[in-house]
């Protein structure tokens with residue numbers, strides 16, 4: 532769990548379309564938001580950007596298959612022979628009227644539904660069974676969740692009764708020009724390098740589903756751009772930052788490296 536307090540400098544975010552507008556309207560109308568899209572395509576950055584823009588505290592939780600309702604709401608802790616109640620990130624966000632962002636929400640245990648449903652519909656309440664409290668979310672509170680449809684299997688899909696409590700946004704990898712602008716903005720690299728890295732990503736993304744579990748993300752391109760900007764040879768940087776992160780299979784890695792080498796004229 533991570534608390535990002537509101538700060539004056541808003542994290543850089545290069546918009547794709549009307550997502551900022553959708554977020555602001557959802558927030559004003561007290562509606563929760565679901566963001567779906569592949570890994571590393573800007574979902575977390577977008578939420579951080581919006582929280583800073585709106586001047587709201589942001590609580591981010593990376594969900595995993597052991598995450599329970601108590602991890603979100605809070606629990607009694609024992610110390611010095613005393614029992615003390617400790618708010619979880621969701622409860623803190625509700626109390627402070629901030630944003631609670633649950634990344635990969637479908638990974639969480641099913642018992643989280645019990646606390647998310649009454650918060651996500653027009654009741655906007657958080658029942659804390661263990662203390663008997665019933666918290667009403669203030670108008671500025673917003674619940675934002677994300678998931679990667681690519682990872683879904685039948686067991687892990689989101690139930691319609693949950694999905695239909697949210698306004699939804701689809702994210703995808705950025706169009707070339709936008710992705711180049713992101714690389715330049717994030718790493719300070721030369722526009723020509725950004726162009727080459729994006730063309731590599733496009734070539735590798737066509738291989739997804741054949742040999743690769745996930746497509747090359749914008750995040751990996753940013754890593755490569757940072758390494759090259761720091762003086763590393765571009766081919767070595769692409770192997771370390773992109774290719775070896777995408778596959779463990781040496782033959783597939785060799786095939787991906789051919790794309791990289793050709794792009795840098797080797």
Ligand SMILES: Nc1ncnc2c1ncn2[C@@H]1O[C@H](COP(=O)(O)OP(=O)(O)OP(=O)(O)O)[C@@H](O)[C@H]1O
Nearest residue numbers: 543544545570571572573574575576717749750753
């Ligand atoms: N639109 C964008 N504007 C600025 N930076 C971006 C954008 N999209 C991606 N990035 C860059 O890519 C990195 C990864 O994005 P982010 O962490 O938001 O991915 P994500 O979609 O939340 O991934 P995951 O589902 O794995 O958590 C960011 O740290 C940032 O450097």
